Amino acid sequence: MALVEGTSSGGFEQYAGQVYGWAYRFLGHHHDALDVVQDVFLRWDQQYSRARPLQPRGWLRRVTLNRAIDACRKNQTNVGSLVLRTDGLTVEESASESLDRAALREDIASALDRLTEMQRSVLVAKVYDEMTFAEIANELGVAVSTAKTHYLRALQAVRDRLRPKWADEVNP
Amino acid sequence: MNCKDFQLLLADALGGELSEADRPGFDGHLRQCPRCRGEFESMSAAVRSLQALPDPQPVSVRRVGGRLILSESSHGSLGSFSRGMLRYAAGLLIAFTAGYALRAGLTPREAGSGGTVVQVAEAGSGKDTLQGAIAGAHLRNPARSNLAKCLIAMYERRP
Secondary structure (H helix, E strand, O other), rough: OOOOOOOOOOOOOHHHHHHHHHHHHOOOOOOOOHHHHHHHHHHHHHHHHHOOOOOOHHHHHHHHHHHHHHHHHHHOOOOHHOOOOOOEEEEEEEHHHHHHHHHHHHHHHHHHHHOHHHHHHHHHHOOOOOHHHHHHHHHHHOOHHHHHHHHHHHHHHHHHHHHHHHHHOOOO | OHHHHHHHHHHHHHHHOOOOOOHHHHHHHHHHHHHHHHHHHHHHHHHHHHHHHOOOOOOEEEEOEEEEEEEOOOOOOOOOOOHHHHHHHHHOOOOOOHHHHHHOOHHHHHHHHOOOOOOEOOOOOOOOOHHHHHHHHHHHHHHHHHHHHHHHHHHHOOO
């Protein structure tokens, strides 16, 4: 067995729930999110064998978002991506999730795809992890003002992606 | 407060960190300047859209040997789920649970303890092992991950 407790994979389980959450938020399907968790775990193991990241959560968030966005991109090219899925534990959630929400998720993932890794990380840390700008800046090793700039740029990208849909809702 | 000052506080306002000292000036400019108001409202709508994505179900994580097992702790409300769909979902749940347990080489006792086993995430970085080679192939081409996972499981179940 390649893994030894406390060395090569040390600490991953502490963050695994968050990794799952970040992935699930943009993929919307349990098993897709678990695939990302597994990918990230493999990368963590490789990274850890060289050097433990100074900011493990920041490193994991960045890698997870990259993997999740990659997966979203693949899903968007899949004809069945908007079909309600019934895979195992996601039955209840999928059955009740509207196509509107699935479309919103795809739009947001598409907007995030156009952001830099830093902008993406700041946005997710702020909106979903509810961190302060000071905490985000400390974790990412940037100035607080830089974190705020990344946040605004990221929000603008999401807004610009969604704005045509809002116009459709106002003028159907 | 002018538009430039307003822009400097926009991130704080959208991020819920606007100080009490800055709020009156910010709100005052918001009422007076249609352009800044439009900017703030559209950015606020973007935040609300992001927040509209549902929270993931909480998972618990535990280690069994070199494996990490993620278990869902609750299943939430069933709402208007029909009995037929409930039975269908239960069947799928059992089938997937059994499938994952078998694929990962877990015994039924392991699979049934402490929640439903929904995934076994495993990493092998030893380059001199078959598992390490498979893990490397998986990283190079994640699209083939299912094959890689099955090979890993088969390799581990060898006597």
